[in-house]
Amino acid sequence: MTHYLVTGGSGFIGAALVRRLVRDGHKVRVLDDNSRGHTGRLHDVLEAVEFVQGDIRDADAVSKAVKGVDSVLHLAAVNGTKHFYEKPEVVLDVGVRGMLNVLDACRANGVGNLVVASSSEAYQTPPAIPTPEDVPLVVPDVLNARYSYGGSKLISELLAVNWGRTGFDRVAIFRPHNVYGPDMGWEHVVPEFVRRAVAAVDLAPTGLVPFPIQGDGSQTRAFVHIDDAIDGIVTVVERGEHLGIYHVGNPEEVSIAELARQTVACLGREAEVLAGPPAPGGTDRRCPDISRLTALGFTPRIPLAQGLPGVVDWYAARTRSVAAGPVGQAAE
Structure with a gap:
């Protein structure tokens, strides 16, 4: 048994890691201020963890929070493209x-x-696809607020590696x-x-469902289901080398247009993309080379076609619940 501190442990990835x-x-032990997370994500293990309410900037x-633990897993961050800009x-x-x-x-x-x-x-913006861990870290434009997050992660890697050389x-x-x-x-x-x-399905009860996107849809990403991601992270926690850097993901590259089509298909309809x-500052392609992680024993198990339907159902139910609103009140 190891005593872990997980910072950002009520966030999406953090909570899944804590439960695992x-x-x-x-x-x-969890340190989080719940500014973006919530303890509801830990409802099934909350009695088994020590939850410390606190700001990572304090x-x-x-x-x-660090005192007395064996290991720190640092996940606290402000994620989400909307926040990068705002x-x-x-x-x-x-x-x-x-x-x-x-x-410190x-x-x-x-x-x-x-x-x-x-x-x-x-x-x-990676220079090679699939992308290995040793590519240059880049902030293309310091005036574009989008890169606040990427810049913070670049700096965090520099700090972690160079503080980590001693002590x-x-x-x-x-x-x-x-x-x-x-x-x-x-x-x-x-x-x-x-x-x-x-919303688009509700507005188009028959025929193709018009679905506007940013860009022409040829941009690609590689999505990894949370269950696979946690397997990958735990592999790093248990077997990662000192000063080792590991990509965690699923090298199944999909275009944004195809993601839109699959999302609408999960609702039983066909999309017209x-x-x-x-979007300013967007990246055309991104797909990780995970060979370093697979060498440690990790293999993703959930393709997008298998993982997406359940996630679409989860969000669709909550979208419709919010849209319905309480009786007698306007929808938010």
């Missing part, structure tokens, strides 16, 4: 100050094992690639597509 660690018999709170200062503050606080707290409390969550956004037994980094699943929040492409698909202006 508890199920595997470990002792778990050095004292972080130090107290509050980049907060994204950077949480990302950079949080990373520094975790490193580990050193002060003699915790030598640290695993850090980065992101594919750290390298932004740590092991520092490992993982970069998740487009993790999806139920209750991931609404600021991501899959839940956003479901929300729009439900309509091209629109591309």
Whole structure:
């Protein structure tokens, strides 16, 4: 049994990781301020974990949370493209100050094992597909607020690696690639597509369902189901090398147009994908090379065609519930 601190442990990925660690018999402490997460994600294990309400930017709170644990899994961050554009200062503050606080707290409390969550956004536009871990990390335009998140992850990797050279037994980094699943929040492409698909289906009861998207739909991503992502992260936690960096994902590349079509198909209809202006700062292709992680024993098990329907059903039910609203009141 290992005593873990999971920062950001009420977030989407963090909560799934906490549940897995508890199920595997470990002792778990969670540090989160619930600004984007919620303890409902931990409802089935909440009595088995020690939950510490605190802000990752509060050095004292972080130090107290780190004290007495064997290992820190640092996932606290402000994710979601909407937030990158609307509050980049907060994204950077949480990302950079949080990373520094975790490193200082580990050193002060003699915790030598640290695993850090980065992101594919750290390298932004990859020079090769599938993309290995040793590509350059890039911020293409410091004036574009979108890169607040990728920049914070780039800085976090630099900090983790260089602080980790001394005073740590092991520092490992993982970069998740487009993790999806139920209750991931609404600021991501899959839940956003479901929300729009439900509305479009309701407006077009017969025939093709018009579905506008950003760009021409040829842009690609590689989506990994949350269950596979947690298997990959646990593989890094258990077997990752000191100063090792690992891509966590499923190298099944799919176009955004195809994702739109599959989303609408999960609702029993056929989409007519309509091209629109591309998002500023978007990336044309992204698909991870996961050979480093597979060498440690990881293999993704859930293809998009198998994982997407349940997630669409989860979000569609909640979209319709919100749209219906309480009796006698306007829908939100």
